[in-house]
Amino acid sequence: MTTLQDHPVSGGQSLPQLPVARRDSLWRRFRRASPFALIYSAAILVFYTIIFIIPFGTGIWLAFQNWDFITTPKFVGLRNFGRAFTDQYFWWALQKTLLFSVVEIALGLSLALLFALALSQILGKWQNIYLSLYYLPVITPLVVSLYLWRWLYRPTGGAFNTLLSSVGLPEQPFLASPQQALWAITAVIIWAHLGTGIVLFLAGINDVPESLFEAARLDGAGFWQSFFKITMPLIRPVLVYQMVVSVIGTVQMFEAFFLIPGPGFSTRTLALYTYELGFRALNLGYGAAVSLIIFVMLLGATVFQLRRWQIQWEH
Amino acid sequence: MARTADTTRLHTPLSPFQRWIVSGKWTKTVVFLILAFFSFAMFYPFIWLLFSSFKTGADILSLPVTLLPKRWTLDAYLMVMDPTRANLPIAYVNSIIVTSGTVISVLITASMGGFIFARLEFPGRDYLFYFVLSTTMVPFLTLLIPLYIVMRELNLLNSLWGVWVPSMFSSFGIFLCRQFVYGIPRELYDAAKIDGSGDFGIYRNIILPLTKPILSALAIFVFLGAFNAYLWPLVILNEEKKLTLPLIIARMANRFGGTDYQAVMAGSVLVSIPPLIVFLIFQKNFVRGIALTGLKG
Incomplete structure (x- = not known):
């Protein structure tokens, strides 16, 4: 018989002999599990095997082969990866990808933050109306936006050049120029993606308790001071999330460079290069190797960003 | 004074x-x-x-x-709606089939997965969940060429099935729903269990109605993603009668672009209407959905 004093919680001297819960065997746990869960798990496992495990494995295998869809694949060891390092086109593509991603993200996120900050000063109906307008390019199919902008960018008779010459500025070639094409496309993508950032940042800013701003105001903090000292730290998770997602998105951006390319190789990024290697040049092994390099780069970038953020977060 | x-x-x-x-x-x-x-x-x-x-x-x-x-003039609209001159009407049907298929399958698999991974117990559950989550770390671009080879082996090239199949499950959707189901009191599940409901019954009668807010938010994202998708349909489809709307717009721009740009414009307007309607209908859910996804920190 256990008395109150024996009870471990009530401060008894000795612990009573509690029966240790015996771990069920794997088979019994399976039998006890609901069939619903097991059927679903089987389905999801089959799905990811077909859609993920097999392709990923094939991709890694392919990166060590030489294959053109027709002849039998030939093992070439690490030659595909070695080739990437000496391939001028690969380095150009990498350079274009980095230029595009860095500018798109830096400019795009800063603009989105500015817009969200301005929108947060306006409350009620108008905030929603502006938000919907800014979000319109996001919901428009990118293909539509791209051809629309190519139309506006036309060197002669395009809307932008008409606008430029009407205020006395020289007309620009935009997409027709190797120097301007990449930036012309970057502008389209910033325009097309701005709404996503604005909506997320605005949701973050609106979530900051008003009392914090009130307290800062009473302590004599100005608008920008409370922005950098209160808003920024509190919306940092959104900022980091948006940054990580944007890096993954911009590096994989394909349509823009495929549909409205600049002359020559001026806008051929890694995404387009992979596609052309795989489906135009039919150099599947090398294409798979390039796409694996992209995977490793993106993984590194993501881990780096999350790490960096974590360190600052702890401070 | x-x-x-x-x-x-x-x-x-x-x-x-x-x-x-x-x-x-x-x-x-x-x-x-x-x-x-x-x-x-x-x-x-x-x-x-x-x-x-x-x-x-x-x-x-x-x-x-x-x-x-x-x-x-409405000439441009009449031109792109004319099946003998442009395949826009067929592409509309194709896009609606693929998009609705994707949205419906993702909503079902995500809500089921959310419930199962959050509340039911079976061996290896968490391993399976983390595996599903980890697949998002591999960019689609890396899977593009080998996935095309797999689809070729499965004989799904040049068919709408090939476009739909890889997007039946969404790991992001499963993750979102799991987070949401954690917010539903466990007692509801236990009570229904004691009343003798099976797990599927609980999913159907309790979880599904309660996850509606997150599902309508998810539906918009999935709809926009599937409807606007370009790269994967481009790789899978090549027959003119099978193309989806973004592919048709690109073909029209190449064919009519030099002379009949108004046709491309008219086609673009028609293609932009479905996402606009979906956005306007679900706008409230959409803003709420962003709050629910917890993406804002």
């Missing part, structure tokens, strides 16, 4: 303009005007799109270019 005179001068009522400046409300007005200007700038390309689609072929290429049509 002098003191009274002083106070009256101090209390001279300010003009509305002075009051506006002193009260600091002018900053709001300036912000408002700047936002108005930029929202116009954001909207500007769409104005060109809309007006150009009502132009005639000669009008759209004439110089100097004008925003408004010289003569309003």
Whole structure:
């Protein structure tokens, strides 16, 4: 018989002999599990095997082969990866990808933050109306936006050049120029993606308790001071999330460079290069190797960003 | 007496303009005007799109270019709607099939997965969940070439099945729903269990209705993703009758782009309508959905 004093919680001297819960065997746990869960798990496992495990494995295998869809694949060891390092086109593509991603993200996120900050000063109906307008390019199919902008960018008779010459500025070639094409496309993508950032940042800013701003105001903090000292730290998770997602998105951006390319190789990024290697040049092994390099780069970038953020977060 | 005179001068009522400046409300007005200007700038390309689609072929290429049509006409719309000249109507059907298939399958698999991974117990559950989550770390671009080879082996090339199959499950959707189901009191599940409901019954009668808010938010994202998808359909489909809307727009731009740009514009307007409708209908859920996803920190 256990008395109150024996009870471990009530401060008894000795612990009573509690029966240790015996771990069920794997088979019994399976039998006890609901069939619903097991059927679903089987389905999801089959799905990811077909859609993920097999392709990923094939991709890694392919990166060590030489294959053109027709002849039998030939093992070439690490030659595909070695080739990437000496391939001028690969380095150009990498350079274009980095230029595009860095500018798109830096400019795009800063603009989105500015817009969200301005929108947060306006409350009620108008905030929603502006938000919907800014979000319109996001919901428009990118293909539509791209051809629309190519139309506006036309060197002669395009809307932008008409606008430029009407205020006395020289007309620009935009997409027709190797120097301007990449930036012309970057502008389209910033325009097309701005709404996503604005909506997320605005949701973050609106979530900051008003009392914090009130307290800062009473302590004599100005608008920008409370922005950098209160808003920024509190919306940092959104900022980091948006940054990580944007890096993954911009590096994989394909349509823009495929549909409205600049002359020559001026806008051929890694995404387009992979596609052309795989489906135009039919150099599947090398294409798979390039796409694996992209995977490793993106993984590194993501881990780096999350790490960096974590360190600052702890401070 | 002098003191009274002083106070009256101090209390001279300010003009509305002075009051506006002193009260600091002018900053709001300036912000408002700047936002108005930029929202116009954001909207500007769409104005060109809309007006150009009502132009005639000669009008759209004439110089100097004008925003408004010289003569309003529906020719461009009639042209792209004519099955003998453009395959837009067929592409509409294809896009609706693929998009609705994707949305429905993702909503079902995500809500089921959310419930199962959050509440039911079976061996290896968490391993399976983390595996599903880890697949998002591999970019689609890396899987593009090998996935195409797999689809070729499965004989799914050049069919809408091939477009749909890889997007039946969404790891992001499962993750989202799992987070949401954790917020539903466990007691509801336990009570239904004691009442003798099976797990599928609980999912169908309790979890599914309760996860509606997150599902409608997820539906918009999945809809936009599937409807606007370009790269994967491009790789899978090549027969003209099988193409989805974004692919058809690209083909039209290449075919008519030199001479009949108004047709491309009209096609673009028609393609932009379904996402717009979905957005307008679900707008409230959408903003709420962003709050629910917890993405805002």
